[in-house]
Amino acid sequence: xxxxxxxxxxxxxxxxxxxxxxxxxxxxxxxxxxxxxxxxxxxxxxxxxxxxxxxxxxxxxxxxxxxxxxxxxxxxxxxxxxxxxxxxxxxxxxxxxxxxxxxxxxxxxxxxxxxxxxxxxxxxxxxxxxxxxxxxxxxxxxxxxxxxxxxxxxxxxxxxxxxxxxxxxxxxxxxxxxxxxxxxxxxxxxxxxxxxxxxxxxxxxxxxxxxxxxxxxxxxxxxxxxxxxxxxxxxxxxxxxxxxxxxxxxxxxxxxxxxxxxxxxxxxxxxxxxxxxxxxxxxxxxxxxxxxxxxxxxxxxxxxxxxxxxxxxxxxxxxxxxxxxxxxxxxxxxxxxxxxxxxxxxxxxxxxxxxxxxxxxxxxxxxxxxxxxxxxxxxxxxxxxxxxxxxxxxxxxxxxxxxxxxxxxxxxxxxxxxxxxxxxxxxxxxxxxxxxxxxx
Amino acid sequence: xxxxxxxxxxxxxxxxxxxxxxxxxxxxxxxxxxxxxxxxxxxxxxxxxxxxxxxxxxxxxxxxxxxxxxxxxxxxxxxxxxxxxxxxxxxxxxxxxxxxxxxxxxxxxxxxxxxxxxxxxxxxxxxxxxxxxxxxxxxxxxxxxxxxxxxxxxxxxxxxxxxxxxxxxxxxxxxxxxxxxxxxxxxxxxxxxxxxxxxxx
Numbered sequence: 001x002x003x004x005x006x007x008x009x010x011x012x013x014x015x016x017x018x019x020x021x022x023x024x025x026x027x028x029x030x031x032x033x034x035x036x037x038x039x040x041x042x043x044x045x046x047x048x049x050x051x052x053x054x055x056x057x058x059x060x061x062x063x064x065x066x067x068x069x070x071x072x073x074x075x076x077x078x079x080x081x082x083x084x085x086x087x088x089x090x091x092x093x094x095x096x097x098x099x100x101x102x103x104x105x106x107x108x109x110x111x112x113x114x115x116x117x118x119x120x121x122x123x124x125x126x127x128x129x130x131x132x133x134x135x136x137x138x139x140x141x142x143x144x145x146x147x148x149x150x151x152x153x154x155x156x157x158x159x160x161x162x163x164x165x166x167x168x169x170x171x172x173x174x175x176x177x178x179x180x181x182x183x184x185x186x187x188x189x190x191x192x193x194x195x196x197x198x199x200x201x202x203x204x205x206x207x208x209x210x211x212x213x214x215x216x217x218x219x220x221x222x223x224x225x226x227x228x229x230x231x232x233x234x235x236x237x238x239x240x241x242x243x244x245x246x247x248x249x250x251x252x253x254x255x256x257x258x259x260x261x262x263x264x265x266x267x268x269x270x271x272x273x274x275x276x277x278x279x280x281x282x283x284x285x286x287x288x289x290x291x292x293x294x295x296x297x298x299x300x301x302x303x304x305x306x307x308x309x310x311x312x313x314x315x316x317x318x319x320x321x322x323x324x325x326x327x328x329x330x331x332x333x334x335x336x337x338x339x340x341x342x343x344x345x346x347x348x349x350x351x352x353x354x355x356x357x358x359x360x361x362x363x364x365x366x367x368x369x370x371x372x373x374x375x376x377x378x379x380x381x382x383x384x385x386x387x388x389x390x391x392x393x394x395x396x397x398x399x400x401x402x403x404x405x406x407x408x409x410x411x412x413x414x415x416x417x418x419x420x421x422x423x424x425x426x427x428x429x430x431x432x433x434x435x436x437x438x439x440x
Numbered sequence: 441x442x443x444x445x446x447x448x449x450x451x452x453x454x455x456x457x458x459x460x461x462x463x464x465x466x467x468x469x470x471x472x473x474x475x476x477x478x479x480x481x482x483x484x485x486x487x488x489x490x491x492x493x494x495x496x497x498x499x500x501x502x503x504x505x506x507x508x509x510x511x512x513x514x515x516x517x518x519x520x521x522x523x524x525x526x527x528x529x530x531x532x533x534x535x536x537x538x539x540x541x542x543x544x545x546x547x548x549x550x551x552x553x554x555x556x557x558x559x560x561x562x563x564x565x566x567x568x569x570x571x572x573x574x575x576x577x578x579x580x581x582x583x584x585x586x587x588x589x590x591x592x593x594x595x596x597x598x599x600x601x602x603x604x605x606x607x608x609x610x611x612x613x614x615x616x617x618x619x620x621x622x623x624x625x626x627x628x629x630x631x632x633x634x635x636x637x638x639x640x641x
Contacts, residue, residue, distance in 0.1 A: 096641060145595075
């Protein structure tokens, strides 16, 4: 009997080792990412649609589908998916006791995925960007108001400053207000963005974009906040900027560079086989792996001007910070699960040794980390603004590698800039090398 | 394995109960029945606003004043209606309601909007080439509007955890094209308290 027991235990260990290479949610995205790196968006969409999505992962499907359609230039269709995703988030915001119980008995991945706070914010932002690229400014403004509401609600949940204020959300809101001619609202949003950068800087490197410094100077001067304006002048050391009136007489190109892909959640597990006579214990926790950054920034060449993009949103760092914030809760649930599964197998083992082992086995096999996240998000969002007299322009964009060398060229011919209007262009580039993981 | 009769019946009944939750159910309801689902702007809000606006617009003196002065019915055009709210609202339904009620009242003429005019003009150009002389409609005979209807919808939303107070304010303004005078201001406010569920299945 003792021989059989140790034999089964050895078998269990081997099984667990095999299992470690077994598919988790995040691995399922790899083929789609590979298609994206090949710039085959049709292929990526076909792969996504062919996947069998279980109901609990529906949000991820909608978010990924919306993102792929967007990358394909189908902004209206993309917004339909994002809208469905937002409605689903709203529904999933209520707590399900049934799912919580299952999560405690099996694993966290059995719950419906409701999106991390930063992902919910990004849903609104990408909807706003889709509307901006469709030229529907008032609809984009609706999204800006909704983001404000969402951030307020996240603030109520007391998740910390990283999730109740978002520098890029505030910045995009300011851009929208500036485009609709609401100067004072724009100033308030620029100021909130500035505050958000300061709050985020405490947690990860989030340098204040120089563009935002110029915007703060322009907006504060435009609404007549002269004291605040002179503080900004002293702080940023800039005393020359384009005034609001000058900007309104010109057209403005707003170029957004969505760089690569967000980090990947992987499973890290620990097995404790050496408890004398006791059942095996396994704890599996999710952890993020950063992807390789193939591009550092984009360089815009338009009408003899050369402008480089700056990082406005570091999604990579936000994702990692979010998991870090959540870790105590994940660990607590995992510990509770270990105890529950241990009790169950002990109970079964009292009645029948083999039954105890089987319960132990199923408990070990089902202990998986929840590796779900919105993986088609970029690692970072970069932005550059160029104001030019009204007219038609050809835009050339050079994507630079981490050493500042030219990696890829993009062309956008015949961009028509109208006085007082903003023209939004987005480019989301995934290079083949960015599929590689990078250790911290 | 054979099941006895009551047991089989019970299984059947249970299966039916489970299945009944799967089929799509459709129940027809009257267009004016109030059915609030999410708390967002819906058909009832649109109807309430248009009814109130129309009633108010027609009983105000601007129509009579214009007739007394010019001897004709005022011609109105719909300008931009801006949605400045927190929601994506389709303003077309209540603009159509307002337009229909005013035209049918026989006291106001409505001029086609800028977008519609383009299409009509295209048709006239086509007539110029292809239609018979006596049926051809000449250009330059359009009715110029006397007033433009403009408006916006604003919201204020207050929230605490899962509860929300949603306040909508719709403002419509009728502006005289001759001298920029505002001849009528309509306003409708709607306030809702939305309590969202804390639990789900």
